[in-house]
Amino acid sequence: MMEKNIKWHEGKVVKANRHKLHGHKSTLLWFTGLSGSGKSTIAVEVEKVLHEHGIHTYRLDGDNIRHGLNQDLSFSKEDRKENIRRVGEVSKLFVDAGVLTLAAFISPFKEDRAFVRSLFQQQEFIEIYVHANVQTCINRDPKGLYEKVDKGEIKGFTGIDSPYEIPESPEIIVDTEGQSIEKSVEQIVQYLKNNKLI
Numbered sequence: 001m002m003e004k005n006i007k008w009h010e011g012k013v014v015k016a017n018r019h020k021l022h023g024h025k026s027t028l029l030w031f032t033g034l035s036g037s038g039k040s041t042i043a044v045e046v047e048k049v050l051h052e053h054g055i056h057t058y059r060l061d062g063d064n065i066r067h068g069l070n071q072d073l074s075f076s077k078e079d080r081k082e083n084i085r086r087v088g089e090v091s092k093l094f095v096d097a098g099v100l101t102l103a104a105f106i107s108p109f110k111e112d113r114a115f116v117r118s119l120f121q122q123q124e125f126i127e128i129y130v131h132a133n134v135q136t137c138i139n140r141d142p143k144g145l146y147e148k149v150d151k152g153e154i155k156g157f158t159g160i161d162s163p164y165e166i167p168e169s170p171e172i173i174v175d176t177e178g179q180s181i182e183k184s185v186e187q188i189v190q191y192l193k194n195n196k197l198i
Contacts, residue, residue, distance in 0.1 A: 018098025022056045026095045027197050028120060029188070031104040032113060032167060033130035034159045035145055036137030038176040038184070039104040042130060045185045047102050055198055058094055059102040060087060075156060081112055088116035095124055100198070108164040123195065127170040128188065132177050134159045 019025050029046065031039040040061050047059045062083075066073065070086055073079040084107050094101040107113050117125045137159065138146045149157045156162045172191055174184045192198045 015096050015098060018096075022098045024055055024100065025197050026056075026098045026100050027124050027126055027192075028091045028095055028116075029100070029102045029126050029128055030091075030107070030113065030116065031102065031128045031130055032107045032170075034132060034134060034137045034164055035106060035157075036140045036142055037130040037132040038174075038181065039106075039130045041181060042174065042176070042184050042188070043102045043104040045181055046188050049185060049189055050100060050192075050198065053198065055100050056098065057100045057102065059104070060091065060094075061103075062105045077109075077162075081109070084109075084112040084116060088119050091116070092119045095120065106158050106164070108158045108162065110165045110168070113167065123197065126172065126191070126197075127167055128172040128174060129167045129170040130184075131173055131175045136177050 015026070029043070031043050033039050040063075043059055043061070047057045050057050065083070065087060069090070070083050073083050084105060087103060087105060091101050091103055107116075113127065117127070119125075132140075141147055145154060145157065146160075148154045149160050158164050172188060174187060176184060179187075189198075
């Protein structure tokens with residue numbers, strides 16, 4: 001519950017001023033998909049391309065955030081919800097600062113992704129569904145997590161014994177089962193150009 005004595009303090013520099021200073025708009029690219037689908041890998045490469053084009057960027061990654069800001073959270077449904085809530089609010093600050101922000105989080109629940117979207121204006125939240133089926137992700141298993149699930153060392157793992165709710169109408173669908181990282185990056189960057197976001 002919001003403390004009644006807390007008031008928002010307006011500044012004299014707003015998002016539009018920061019856009020003008022940076023020479024580009026700010027938006028949030030929200031990468032969602034199963035563990036091993038390629039979210040983080042693609043986000044890293046997209047950020048590299050954008051940086052090379054003079055775009056001010058910052059990347060938020062699920063594992064990295066849990067090293068600091070969200071290190072107190074578990075993987076229970078309640079804590080996963082709080083994890084996404086915090087990341088959404090942090091992303092909102094970055095976008096307000098005029099920074100094109102990339103967030104790579106499994107974010108398995110539609111309700112949580114809808115909450116993050118609700119924090120942003122039109123075209124400021126770009127949902128990118130990084131599609132790869134469970135078997136493809138198991139075969140890749142870049143962090144050895146699926147192997148641990150198979151051994152019974154991890155419970156409540158998304159896509160195995162905890163649901164992943166597929167986005168119904170994401171702005172972008174990247175199919176990493178049949179498409180290279182390079183093509184996926186090109187697809188995302190082209191979307192940003194086509195929509196005059198960069």
